[in-house]
Amino acid sequence: MRVFCASIATETNTFSPLRTDFSDFEQSFYAPPGQHPATPTLCSAVFPALRKRAAEGSIELIEGTATWAEPGGLVNAPTWLRLRNEVLDQLKAALPLDAAIFGLHGAMITDGCVDCEGDLLEAVRQIVGPDCRVGASFDPHSHLSEKRVRNADVITVFKEFPHTDFVEAGEACVDLTLKSARGEITPATSVFDVRMIDVLPTSIQPMRGFIDKLKQLEQSGTILSASVIHGFMAGDSPDLGARIIVVTNNEKAKGDRLARDLGMELFSFRGRAAPEFLTPNEALGRADASSRFPVVIADVWDNPGGGVAGDSTIMLQHVMEMGLQGVAVGTIWDPMAVRLCFAAGEGAEFDLRFGGKTSAHAGQPIDATVKVIRLVENAVQSFGTSVVPLGNSAAIRIGDLDIVLNTNRSQAFSPDLFTNLGVDISRKRILIVKSTNHFHGAFAPIAGEILYAAIDGPYPNDPRRTAYTRLKRALWPMVEDPHQEELA
Ligand SMILES: [Zn+2]
Known part of the structure; x- marks a missing residue:
């Protein structure tokens, strides 16, 4: 089985006075094919997970570039195009493929593209075709677009904030994508839009118990995977906000119901999940x-x-x-x-x-x-x-x-x-x-x-006062009950 992997990751604060270019990626982490270190980075944990399987002989691994820039301001368009085209060229050269797996962050915005990861996954799908399995792992502080869900077979997200489980999330992405490529499972992804943006640390309640519950659902075999996208309040994205992702083994209706139930439970935590x-x-x-x-x-x-x-x-x-x-x-x-x-x-x-x-x-x-x-x-x-x-x-x-x-x-x-x-x-x-x-x-x-x-400094920490220009959906806390508003 031939498997490709790559990683392009950063988190863009569109309200930051900083700007991000290629030198920021180089300074933080830039590994051309074959030069990824043995240890994982936050968003490239799929690399060591895949190398382990390649060493065991279960896959043939073709590595692409892995790179990460410390979160900053808008990424300039030439930098994004350079990295995107570099990885897509590597992907084309690696064909034919049974699976392609990407370690992404999911909150990268450039001065020409508001959904870099959706753009990347769409281009990947066009190159690899419908039969190749595509997996992506995201940071929860990201913007989950419909384009990403449509073009990936498997999406996993770090469950913990702090992200102490980034290795597990990379491992899960690899495991499910390869099982799917072998025909052992048929992943079906259900997404629920929680319609809120909040700070959701999992080191304390109520998020601690919620994440433990998601893990139990996975371990019991009820579902293949469950994740929470927290959203990233410093990114001016049309997809701003929390989402629940449930991946079932070809049980879409069950996944939809569960995603909704979990999503409304998460919504009930609004305003009381952050520490004092x-x-x-x-x-x-x-x-x-x-x-x-x-x-x-x-x-x-x-x-x-x-x-x-x-x-x-x-x-x-x-x-x-x-x-x-x-x-x-x-x-x-x-x-x-x-x-x-x-x-x-x-x-x-x-x-x-x-x-x-x-x-x-x-x-x-x-x-x-x-x-x-x-x-x-x-x-x-x-x-x-x-x-x-x-x-x-x-x-x-x-x-x-x-x-x-x-x-x-x-x-x-x-x-x-x-x-x-x-x-x-x-x-x-x-x-x-x-x-x-x-x-x-x-x-x-x-x-x-x-x-x-908390110092009211350079970070846009109150969404009610932040001048979002791309948001078209109602979200808490800008709207008291966005779900009611949606029904009305
Ligand atoms: Zn994060």
């Missing part, structure tokens, strides 16, 4: 008064994983104004400041301006006399089994305050973003990280307490 969001002063005050250290505070909306810059200084300014001791902040994106730190050298003390450069909503730059504690070329942090590049990075100290500055924008995934830069987190009282929820998996085991601070 505090103001910066509330979060810092509560952390300072805690007896369980370190307290981890997530700067939830300055999250590079949501496509903003990650250079906001607002939390840090509050820390300095409050005179808090034993605080570490990671990371603030500032390639220019890192360059100056490298030029100054480890141990140097000098006046540095850093942070607050890319958005009017991200606070003022900080001017301070800093000590350079550690410099690391091509620093990394871990995210599960994947390795995330931070680029050249510097740990700087102001009094008792340690700050990690990085060159490759990246959200905070793991405490090793501090320890790899020589910051001893066991001696810290408060760790401030830029992430909405992906930090949770690796920070929870070392945290005395976890708090969420």
